[in-house]
Amino acid sequence: MVINDCGELLSVKLTLGNTDDREPIKELVKGLSGHLYGDKGYLSQELWDELKEEGMTLITNVRRNMKTKFLSLWDKVMLRKRFLIETVNDQLKNISQIEHSRHRSVIGFLLEVVSGLIAYTFQPKKPSLGLRDREIAVLKQS
Numbered sequence: 001m002v003i004n005d006c007g008e009l010l011s012v013k014l015t016l017g018n019t020d021d022r023e024p025i026k027e028l029v030k031g032l033s034g035h036l037y038g039d040k041g042y043l044s045q046e047l048w049d050e051l052k053e054e055g056m057t058l059i060t061n062v063r064r065n066m067k068t069k070f071l072s073l074w075d076k077v078m079l080r081k082r083f084l085i086e087t088v089n090d091q092l093k094n095i096s097q098i099e100h101s102r103h104r105s106v107i108g109f110l111l112e113v114v115s116g117l118i119a120y121t122f123q124p125k126k127p128s129l130g131l132r133d134r135e136i137a138v139l140k141q142s
Contacts, residue, residue, distance in 0.1 A: 002028050002036075003088055007126035012117060022047050029056050037078050087127040088120075096120050 002010040011028045021041050029036060033055040040061055048058045059075050071079070093099040096116030103109035120126075 006128045007088055035059055081129055
């Protein structure tokens with residue numbers, strides 16, 4: 001799932017539970033540009049290179065045994081805002097109820113997921129970072 005700073009869904013893909021998180025990324029960000037923030041599970045030089053070619057910059061924290069890399073203040077702040085994606089996941093599971101596990105058919109499962117995603121997009125108040133234009137400008141200058 002890819003979301004923006006306002007908590008709006010940009011793209012979603014259903015995968016099996018044993019699928020590597022890095023596999024669907026290229027497809028999820030197709031047509032998007034800018035910065036993509038992820039956790040350490042998305043660390044991969046190959047993925048970073050592929051996304052860079054597409055106009056997307058992958059930003060993650062580094063592992064202990066890796067060289068530290070320079071991050072702007074903006075990127076450091078955004079990496080700390082991971083709670084936003086967790087909050088969206090929680091709302092999809094609990095408010096839109098898409099984590100129900102006793103579906104009688106694949107069609108019923110897909111219907112429930114799609115209707116939950118649609119219900120979430122129509123929510124008047126979505127979780128967001130709540131950054132104002134002035135705050136964004138100051139952070140990006142640093």
